[in-house]
Amino acid sequence: MRDFALHRPASVAAAAASFMGEAGEAAYIAGGHTLIPAMKSRLRMPDALVDLSGLGLSGIASDGGRLWIGAMTLHADVAAGAAAIPGLAGLAILIGDAQVRNRGTLGGSLANNDPAADYPAAALALDAVIETDRGSHAAADFFQGMFSTALADGEIITRVGFAIPQASAYAKFRHPASRYAVVGVYVARHADQSSSAWRVAVTGAGPGVFRWTEAETALAAGSDTAELVLPADDLSTDIHASAEYRAHLCGVMLKQALAALA
Template structure:
């Protein structure tokens, strides 16, 4: 690991100023991706800017038809919040499937969404639950925010402040986890609203994406029978040492059926 300066600002404005002055800075949330990358010398920021002391970046609240989650809220806090469990139980259960207890007690939702790992969980929830990603500069619709592997619509130095999830009538998440990393090999989030059904896949390709064929099949009824035999096109899916694209497509179908059965 290379030498670096360390800043711990107490306001968003100070964090933004520290980043602008750093030359090559990086924001630190939970650190579960950034710090290992630095140890492996894959990243070498000149300045780390810790966001943990900035007030107002954590917590969960309900406002109308949305549940808002602060960017620095940990996975453990999300999993244990009774208000969220009452409104969007599928999202609470998703948080319990992130990593292990150590990761859940330190990692944050905002850090995951800012990093946009192709095997991360929350991007699928953002797409299925029609999320809004708010920052210190703008609001981003989830459909525009996620732009491919580790790529987002965030500008340089932009800081996520909170994420707003549309409350569904029912939703569920099913995940086939890698046994060591607990990342998704393939996972599916299904959400039913009064006017539509939304289905999102993560882990299977270079980024989370909507499965429109599954949405169309489920539009009349949220029933596993409605998607029986539906096969995800594996043309854009990932092949690596863990699974082939064909196998990931097969897993996505199984996870879809499980999520639909739980949501229904």
């Protein structure tokens, strides 16, 4: 790891100014679970880090229709405090281990958009709104592929609003070492609205999080999903699992999530 400058701003505006004012590469640091290992291996070599921990961006509050969670809220605090959405609290407690949950943050996970991360599935299934220092993004438009999001250079996530569903649940097949999702499925049933009341989001299976529309249609119609098979064509094959195995796991995790939801 090479030398770098460290900025600890006290406001969101100061953090953005520190980032944009750097002559070389700058990076925001939240929990640091991806950034620090990348810096150690010299895959990332920023000239400056801008620490977001002092910006007051943590906390959980409900406005009736949405559960708002600050970007710097720890996974452990989401697990303990997201009582309005038990499925989201259950997702958070499955992230990593105790050390990871007491350091990692909601906003850092969403901004990084690892294809095997858990929160992106919740964001899609719970029709989340990602607010930033420059505006807001709907979850449907936010995730744009592996490690890619709609965030502009230097844009800071400030809080995330999850639509409170009638019921929701998350199930994942965890990698035994990293605890990342080999496949994770989040199922949410919302009150009747212009779009489908059911949302099913899948993470870990492909190069990015996506909605399983066939499962949503089947659930909305009251059809049996036991034999539902996700096509393997666009899923990932790696040293952990083949595309075909991931397709099978999607069905298994859907069944488990629905059992938990019931």
